[in-house]
Amino acid sequence: MSTLTIRSLRKSFGAVEVLKGIDLEAQNGEFIALVGPSGCGKSTLLAMIAGLETVTSGEIRIDGRLVNSVAPKDRDIAMVFQSYALYPTMTVRENITFGMESRRVPKLQQDEAVKRVAALLQIEPLLGRKPGQLSGGQRQRVAMGRALVRDPKLFLFDEPLSNLDAKLRVDMRTEIKKLHHRVGKTTVYVTHDQVEAMTLASRIAVMHQGAVQQFDEPAAIYNRPANMFVAGFMGSPAMNFLPAELGEQGGRPVVALQTADGKTASLPIVQTLPSDTPRQLLLGIRPEHIYRFDPDLQRRKPGIAQIDALVELVEPTGAETMAVLRLGGKEITGRFDPDGTPRMGETVTLGIDMARACLFDPTTQRLI
Amino acid sequence: MADTALDQSLDHHAAAVAARRHFLTRLVIYGLLVVFAAIYLIPLLVVVLNSFRDQQEIARNGLISLPRSFRLEAWGQAWSSYCIGGTCEGMQRNFYNSLKMTIPATFISTVIGAMNGYILSKWRFRGSEALFTCMLLGVFIPGQISLMPWAFILGNLGLSNSTYGLILIHVIQGISFTTLFCRNYYVSIPDDLIKAARIDGAGFWRIFRKIILPLSSPILIVTVIWQFTGIWNEYLFGVVFTSGQQQPITAALVALTASGTNVRAYDVMSAAVLIGALPPLLIYLFGGKYFVRGLTQGAIK
Numbered sequence: 001m002s003t004l005t006i007r008s009l010r011k012s013f014g015a016v017e018v019l020k021g022i023d024l025e026a027q028n029g030e031f032i033a034l035v036g037p038s039g040c041g042k043s044t045l046l047a048m049i050a051g052l053e054t055v056t057s058g059e060i061r062i063d064g065r066l067v068n069s070v071a072p073k074d075r076d077i078a079m080v081f082q083s084y085a086l087y088p089t090m091t092v093r094e095n096i097t098f099g100m101e102s103r104r105v106p107k108l109q110q111d112e113a114v115k116r117v118a119a120l121l122q123i124e125p126l127l128g129r130k131p132g133q134l135s136g137g138q139r140q141r142v143a144m145g146r147a148l149v150r151d152p153k154l155f156l157f158d159e160p161l162s163n164l165d166a167k168l169r170v171d172m173r174t175e176i177k178k179l180h181h182r183v184g185k186t187t188v189y190v191t192h193d194q195v196e197a198m199t200l201a202s203r204i205a206v207m208h209q210g211a212v213q214q215f216d217e218p219a220a221i222y223n224r225p226a227n228m229f230v231a232g233f234m235g236s237p238a239m240n241f242l243p244a245e246l247g248e249q250g251g252r253p254v255v256a257l258q259t260a261d262g263k264t265a266s267l268p269i270v271q272t273l274p275s276d277t278p279r280q281l282l283l284g285i286r287p288e289h290i291y292r293f294d295p296d297l298q299r300r301k302p303g304i305a306q307i308d309a310l311v312e313l314v315e316p317t318g319a320e321t322m323a324v325l326r327l328g329g330k331e332i333t334g335r336f337d338p339d340g341t342p343r344m345g346e347t348v349t350l351g352i353d354m355a356r357a358c359l360f361d362p363t364t365q366r367l368i
Numbered sequence: 369m370a371d372t373a374l375d376q377s378l379d380h381h382a383a384a385v386a387a388r389r390h391f392l393t394r395l396v397i398y399g400l401l402v403v404f405a406a407i408y409l410i411p412l413l414v415v416v417l418n419s420f421r422d423q424q425e426i427a428r429n430g431l432i433s434l435p436r437s438f439r440l441e442a443w444g445q446a447w448s449s450y451c452i453g454g455t456c457e458g459m460q461r462n463f464y465n466s467l468k469m470t471i472p473a474t475f476i477s478t479v480i481g482a483m484n485g486y487i488l489s490k491w492r493f494r495g496s497e498a499l500f501t502c503m504l505l506g507v508f509i510p511g512q513i514s515l516m517p518w519a520f521i522l523g524n525l526g527l528s529n530s531t532y533g534l535i536l537i538h539v540i541q542g543i544s545f546t547t548l549f550c551r552n553y554y555v556s557i558p559d560d561l562i563k564a565a566r567i568d569g570a571g572f573w574r575i576f577r578k579i580i581l582p583l584s585s586p587i588l589i590v591t592v593i594w595q596f597t598g599i600w601n602e603y604l605f606g607v608v609f610t611s612g613q614q615q616p617i618t619a620a621l622v623a624l625t626a627s628g629t630n631v632r633a634y635d636v637m638s639a640a641v642l643i644g645a646l647p648p649l650l651i652y653l654f655g656g657k658y659f660v661r662g663l664t665q666g667a668i669k
Contacts, residue, residue: 047563050563050567051566051567052563052566052567071566072563072566072567073566073567073568073569073570077567078567079563079564079567081560081563081564082560083558083560085558085560085561085563085564087561087564087565087578087579088561088583089579089582089583090578090582098565098568098570098578099567099568099569102565102568102569102570102574103569146564146568
């Protein structure tokens with residue numbers, strides 16, 4: 001059993017406030033991802049959970065115990081650093097046992113723990129080597145081994161994959177996920193990579209400018225982003241935002257958009273709107289919710305609305321093809337199946353899945 | 369085919385020209401280097417040769433000339449029997465004085481420098497940068513300025529005319545340099561290592577012993593060489609604060625040259641100078657490459 005509770009946590013460096021009242025909680029065994037652009041305060045938050053940074057105000061509780069001024073070593077946590085922070089003069093085995101040595105764990109128990117972790121991470125052949133003799137992926141494993149061996153209450157990861165090359169990063173991501181399933185420890189994972197956050201986390205906290213923008217399950221973050229920052233940050237290519245006007249057609253609410261030829265197109269709104277909805281809106285559509293229109297599609301997905309757009313650029317990636325489309329005065333990105341890709345210069349009729357669209361208030365930037 | 373053959377022969381010619389030019393450039397460079405090396409080495413050579421020449425032969429043929437005789441007596445005299453200011457036991461006592469002063473002073477100032485460097489780079493506190501800047505001033509202040517204060521302090525501590533007084537002076541005077549060296553080296557050790565160790569339950573001393581010290585050998589070698597040669601060769605404090613049998617070898621050497629009662633014994637002087645220069649020279653010969661490596665290399669490769 002281990003939980004993490006953070007209440008209105010603040011951190012200032014001199015006059016600069018880097019964390020502005022953070023509220024977070026992790027249930028037992030949960031995998032929480034802190035995600036955000038660099039400088040959003042996520043690493044500072046993690047360092048405060050670890051006890052490496054002091055708390056300006058607010059509280060951090062591990063298993064209900066207030067740990068604000070508890071030393072890192074007494075918080076019962078383990079941390080994996082971006083740089084791995086392996087002790088360069090020690091062998092892999094010594095790196096893994098250093099923490100137990102510090103805590104005067106009996107030798108026999110240490111050996112058993114090393115054996116268990118080495119088997120779990122498949123690093124037995126590396127135990128006698130120095131970190132300098134290991135590849136990036138191996139160092140990563142050893143760093144995780146050092147954290148795992150302690151059986152702590154809380155696992156902290158600080159961008160552990162960002163020093164690996166692209167392919168290895170995907171492999172290690174899968175491995176971390178498997179590991180978490182097997183070990184089931186409460187984990188806080190800092191990353192700037194929204195894909196990592198989406199794939200690993202049971203809940204994601206999206207951070208920006210020292211504040212949590214949204215704290216929810218991955219699907220909710222992705223499908224119902226609380227504001228335009230979250231909508232734009234999560235998902236790649238990013239969500240398209242189109243200025244639109246609220247209207248009515250046949251007694252049902254619609255949004256009116258400028259199309260390529262200067263006309264207005266009305267797209268029906270599926271969701272029910274609150275009464276104080278402003279007339280000027282921003283329509284948010286993810287690239288994968290833009291299709292080539294055909295009647296068959298409309299039968300399968302009832303929320304599909306038609307609109308014409310000019311294809312300005314086509315970017316094939318192999319598995320899918322991105323197309324830059326001009327709609328009204330704006331450029332938007334659509335994600336297409338390589339078989340049905342529109343051609344450059346062509347005007348296509350798009351089918352937009354309005355059931356998946358998000359509406360934002362342009363002044364507050366909040367989701368409606 | 370014909371074209372390529374022609375090209376190849378042309379290339380061959382061009383390569384030969386380039387090789388000859390390369391050879392000539394090398395010749396000029398090495399020639400100049402040999403000349404400069406000779407300029408630096410000739411004084412040393414003169415002293416070395418004179419230490420083996422007979423005194424009368426030096427008097428006859430002049431200080432700078434090729435040896436016509438070879439004898440080792442001068443070394444023996446310089447070491448154990450030559451008379452300086454009334455005592456006739458050579459330089460040996462002063463040599464031991466220098467060792468007794470240099471070794472502890474080097475060791476203590478290096479240890480303090482390492483500790484200071486560790487604290488100032490890895491356990492920063494409010495005002496630690498200002499403190500470091502103040503300590504740096506010591507690097508730029510010449511020793512002469514602190515002569516009077518030291519005279520006052522040694523007098524009050526009852527350490528005048530003793531090796532312990534000189535040890536104290538050299539430890540304090542050396543801290544600026546050793547701290548600067550170690551602090552700048554430790555800055556390049558990633559802070560993440562310290563953080564990881566703190567989470568692993570290691571405290572201030574354990575981190576120093578288990579993580580910092582094992583990484584420190586390059587900079588400790590630099591510091592030790594620097595301190596040893598500096599303290600061994602130091603003259604001013606030695607000559608001001610000690611006299612006679614308490615003097616380190618540098619001060620004694622001057623006393624030796626000044627104690628010219630009759631003829632100047634150039635052979636003995638040369639041998640004495642070489643005896644005095646030997647320890648730093650040996651350290652440099654064996655540690656020189658580590659010195660350069662330690663100065664240029666960071667903590668983590």
